[in-house]
Amino acid sequence: MADSSASLASLAKIADLDLGLRIGGKAVPARAGGTFDVIDPATRESIATIADGQEADATAAVDAAAAAFRDWAETSPRDRAEVLRKAWELMVADTDRFAAIMCLENGKARADGKAEVAYAAEFFRWFSEEAVRSEGDYTIAPATGARTLVTHQPVGVAALLTPWNFPAAMATRKIAPALAAGCTIVLKPASETPLTALLVADVLRDAGVPDGVVNVVPTTDSAALGTTWLEDARVRMVSFTGSTPVGRLLLKQAADRVVNSGMELGGNAPFVVTADADLDAAVSGAMIAKFRNAGQACTAANRFYVHADVADDFVARFGKAVEALKVGPADDPETDIGPLINEKAAVGVREKLEAAVAAGARVAHQASAPEDGWYVAPTILADVAPDAEILTDEVFGPVAPIVTWTDEGEMLRLANDTEYGLASYVYAGRLQDALRIAERIEAGMVGVNRGLVSDPSAPFGGVKQSGIGREGAREGIREFQETRYFAVDGI
Known part of the structure; x- marks a missing residue:
């Protein structure tokens, strides 16, 4: 661990972080060439200028995720688990840098930042263990004697929309179960805290995630990006953490194509x-x-x-x-x-x-x-x-x-x-x-x-207008799976 008295800037080493979008395994500029500043809430000064993704970038991210989906879905659960386990190791080893970046772009105290890194990384370890335990079922239909085989398969391309208050944990809480299930993802982090998401993507790349499986598109136009993804027939899941009013709007959009939805919304x-x-x-x-x-x-x-x-x-x-x-x-x-x-x-x-x-x-x-x-x-x-x-x-x-x-x-x-x-x-x-x-x-x-x-390890989520679905625990991986069964003639 680095000396706790060292400056956040020296620990974060933002200059070493490519500030482009993450699409298809590469760091790329926004197609329209736009950028935006990331602001340190403590000093109210810019700490980085990063690519500002728009609709064309959102579509390119889905292109990459859709192209990578079949190979990743057919990767063995054990291999997917090993990648997630490696991501946990890399993230924990890089605790100081993660914490420093979060403190700079979010303003949270160092103790909060380090605690979040440990919590966020644990989702990679937990779902590395869940990836190999996606059980099915085998029964005999009482009336016909047909054999019923029940299995769980990945939903497909998942769109993940995360907030600024816990920029690492809210990303890994969605990314880890999606990858464990065999889904590919497109992620839109909050414009206030995009640097952490870019670093998470780089850790996953270094852990062995294939190109196109994880794509990150920071933007200042969240509504346009979300609409682009929800209107794309290849996107089969939307997972959102944020306010209840925004969640309601996303659910209305998701209803048009009957897109699977996970919503972690407001509280009181x-x-x-x-x-x-x-x-x-x-x-x-x-x-x-x-x-x-x-x-x-x-x-x-x-x-x-x-x-x-x-x-x-x-x-x-x-x-x-x-x-x-x-x-x-x-x-x-x-x-x-x-x-x-x-x-x-x-x-x-x-x-x-x-x-x-x-x-x-x-x-x-x-x-x-x-x-x-x-x-x-x-x-x-x-x-x-x-x-x-x-x-x-x-x-x-x-x-x-x-x-x-x-x-x-x-x-x-x-x-x-x-x-x-x-x-x-x-x-x-x-x-x-x-x-x-x-x-x-x-x-x-x-x-x-x-x-x-x-x-x-616990199912995180609310009732009433605080959300739909659960994140974490066994329920977390189920959010990114479809239950299917095969009816087989009696033997």
Whole structure:
């Protein structure tokens, strides 16, 4: 590992990264010759100028993926597994560079960056193991005696659309199962964080992925690129992580051709603390669930429901931990929380915070943060009304509004009073109580006395308008497969 005091620029070595599109195994300029700048949220300065893909590039990427599909689909599961295993090894070995690039283009703290590399790489290792375990079935039809052979085959070319908040993990969480299943892919990373995706593509090339199997097209025109792929008959799967409104639009487009769809959409996670919860554990969990990546996570705790008997104690302990956070650029190794991704994001979170205070909420505790730029001070809001506007949508920033409760039924009604159902968290002294509450919360994932729900071996996804399908675990590879069966005359 490199010295943690070294500058991000020296660790990232962006000059060594080809800044072209990745199509057909080559780094190429955009056909129209366009480029765009990648901005460091901490300095608000350009760190790289990369190729800006457009519709012609999107089509060329599908051309390459379609041409490579049959050979990759017919590659043995063991060989596909070995490639993914090698990608895991290479990515882990290059942790410092990956983390530095993410810190520069995303603004996250170094600790967050390194943690994401480990998490992202693990998808390659997990799905290298799943690639060889795509079981089928053999049965005898009761009525006819025919033999039924069930198998799972790759969907085909998959279009992957990933967000900026976890640029490595959101890419590998989709790429790894797609490759394990035998699919080829076209990937559009967020325009805020395209460098990480290019580096992931290069790692896969070095791991032995054949030309055309993985194609990456950064762009400033996401809508046009997505439409091009969804209107292409050769694209048979779309997997998207992002906001619910954009997910709805993609689903409408996918419906026109009945394209297989996986959607990991927005969240509005409740964080419940009961009267007998271990408050030290609850605070530790809250710090992860709320402030990881500066609160810019779809699984981030967005609404805190704390029992009135322990609310003051919880707020005091939580506040002490929040006030100790160091906010600043990732180039400072001691930074806990970096800037938000851009000016629009920072302004939006500040406006929500100010509106909440104007409506009667009280700033109970707050960390110090730089006055300039896209920083938002980590803040705890107390005296928040149960119907406060700040509770209705994702804050997507480091603000923790706290509501007190005494009646469990009413608390659960409030927790479920949202169109979202991605993640939630429950801290309780008795496991029976925690599980009872967890079962009644409408969410795809519940952290029970735990502030982190994401794991490559677990099925990640939500209910209601938080998404369709699951990523990770065995379910992750199934998203990129079609179930087929062969009816064979009785023997």
